Amino acid sequence: MKVLVTGGTGLVGKAAVDRLLEAGHTVRLLSRHADDDARQWPRGVEPHSGDVGTEAAVAGAAEGCDAVLHVAGIVAERPPDVTFQTxxxxGTRRLAREAKRAGVRRFVYVSSLGAERGQSDYHRSKLEAEHVVRDEAPAGWLVVRPGNVYGPGDEVVSLLLKMVRALPVVPVIGRGDQPFQPVWHEDLGLALARAIEREQPRETVxxxxxxxxxxxxxxIDLLEKLTGKNAIRLPIPEALAKLGTGVAEAVGLDVRVTDDQITMLTExxxxxxxGTNALTEVFGVTPLTLGEGLGRxxxxxxxxxPTEGTGALERQRYWADIRGSRKSAEExxxxxxxxxxxLTPDALLQVGVEPGSHAEMKEGNTLTMALPLRGNIQVRVLDISDLAITCITxxxxxxxxxIRFVFEERPGGIIRFEVRSFTRPSDLVDLIGMRTFGKVAQKTTWRSLVGAxxxxxxxxxxxxVQEExxxxxxxxxxDVENWVEELVLRKKREQAPTPGGAARDKAA
Known part of the structure; x- marks a missing residue:
């Protein structure tokens, strides 16, 4: 089966694409930068450049496809062009009409849990889009309303994790007792893939x-146990929260929220x-518990x-040429x-600080480290080859x-060990921090490592120990930006499923 997918590079869409590929299907990816986006899968994903914003961009997108999975949408507006209505x-109307024109047999629309009762403009737009699907999508349509989806980089749970790691005080709206029922992104992705595959149920929500x-x-309690941190809760009245939680922003965490997002949370x-949870009762997915999902x-x-930082890209080098070493470069x-x-100075950098976290530089490992005045931070060991280790923040x-650690055998029995850093501050606050204590701490850490x-x-x-x-x-x-992006992309391709590849889920 060939499936047209919108929003296929987001948290939910990518998980669905992965599951469709594992099941042996092929995907046509509709996105603005489709040629680049499709490269994260080695095969099975056909790029189709465009978006749902105009008739011309959607025209022909579903041609030759058996089904459409419509995930793309916005949770915050950027007027005048990017609005809930447009x-x-x-956008849903355009895609539904294109799907009907192309004669697809299945149209699955991803809406939002609470769309029928929510008072936010976002929920109203999702409900209106559901009516569009009922009226204009091909026969056999299905609307799926997922709850809060969490996974790497989501806007709610991942944000809480970053705050727990970085802040002594974590802002919460009111008493933080608003109920929600989060679903792990890969569990939802599997359910969506099965919704595409099956003819039933149909024409329902x-x-x-x-x-x-x-x-x-x-x-937050669970995240504190997982990270070994203990933050004070700071209740923020709803009205103040809608202006932005200034405590977190003061240390560089972008947590500005819209009125709509606050409304949805308090609802x-x-x-x-x-009610019926279709995840288990209809699609037979055995979901991760919240504790298991947070653990992942x-x-x-x-x-x-590097392209996501602020300011100039800096290359820092710290090295020493070692003569008379009793150990080989490999040792x-x-x-x-x-x-x-x-080997690193405890006062400036402690590795493996969270319960069960890694301390060994093994390819694929995530190293969690404690920095003074910055809390816990992480790097991933991305590549190990040719006596070199490359980590990504x-x-x-x-x-x-x-950050790259390189050993090199040079003439005259010399072994050079070098630390190379190619970085930008992550945001304006970190830019200021790196111009003060941060730069001194960074320099001291790497000089100390080389000396050790x-x-x-x-x-x-x-x-x-020399530096530059x-x-x-x-x-x-x-060139540096392209090198890092290609390295990350290569790893994603190595880990990505291919059509008919072994499934990584644990569903029944």
Whole structure:
């Protein structure tokens, strides 16, 4: 089956695409940058450039497809062009008409739990779009209303995780007791893939949510256990929350919310008593519990690429040429991989600070570290090859970019160990921080690491620990950005499913 998917690069859409590929289907991906977006899957995904914003962009998108999965939508407006009416409502109308024209046999629309009762403009737009689907989509349509979806980088639970890690005080709206029923993104993705595959149920509305009803305060409790942190709760009145939670923003976390998002939160977001949860009852998915999902989330936050930072891209180098080493370059390389935590200064960088977190530099591992005045931050070991280790910063880190540790055998029995950092501050607050304490701490940490390797080698640094700092501009900066993005993309392709590939879910 060939399936046209909109919103296929978002949290929900990507999970659905992965599951469709695992089931042996192919996907046509409708997005503005489809050629680039489709590259994260090695095969099975056909790009189709466009969006639901205009008739011309949608025309022909469903040609030759058997089904349409419409995930794309907005939760916040950017007038005058990006509004709930133009995207959520009229965009759905355009796609429904295109699907009918192309003769697809299945049209699945992803709405929102609470759309029929919610008072926010967002929920009203989703309900209106549901009516559009009923009136204009091909026979066999299905509307799915998921609750709060969480996974790496989502706008609610991932944000709470970043705040717990970074802040001594975590703002909550009211008492933080608003109920919601979050669903893990991969569980929803599997349900959507099965909704596409099956002819029944049809021409109805289904509600989907996770197995646990919880509250903001309860989620924070669980995150504190997982991270080993203990933050004070700061109640924020609803009216003040709609202006933005200034405590978190003061340390660089963008948590500004819209009136609509606050309204949705205070309304609660659960399947009503006596209602059917289609996740388990219709699609037979065995979902992750909230505790299991949060356990995965703490280790899978998205990368923070150099292009996502603020200010100039800086290359920093710290190195030493070691003469008379009693260990080979390969032995020193393995020493760094296995003893990174022991080699860095505890006062500035502690590795493996959260319960069960990794301390070894193993490819794919996420290293959680504590920084003074910044809380817990993370990097992912992205690549290990040729006596070099490349790490990428993750969301919540004060820097956006990559750090590379390289051992090199040079003439005359010299072994060079070098730390190379290619980074920008993640935001304006971190830009200010890096110009003060942050830059001093960074320099001290990497100089100390290089010195520790020299000491553990049993040899001597020819000229001591040396350093160089350069601001990269133009093509030099672009080359680094492209290198990091290609490295991240390569890893995604290696991990991505292919048509008919082995499923990674645990559903019945």
């Amino acid at each position: 995207v959520n409502v009229e 289904l509600e989907i949510a996770g197995p646990d009803i919880t509250t903001t305060s309860e989620v 609660g977001n659960v399947i009503a008593s006596g 989330l703490v280790d899978t936050m998205p990368e923070r690429l 020193l390389f393995h020493l760094l991989r296995g003893s990174f935590n022991e 993750l969301q919540g880190h004060p820097l956006s970019g990559a 390797i020299v000491e553990r080698s049993g040899g001597q640094g020819v000229d001591g 700092e350069t601001r990269l501009h133009g093509q030099d900066a672009e």
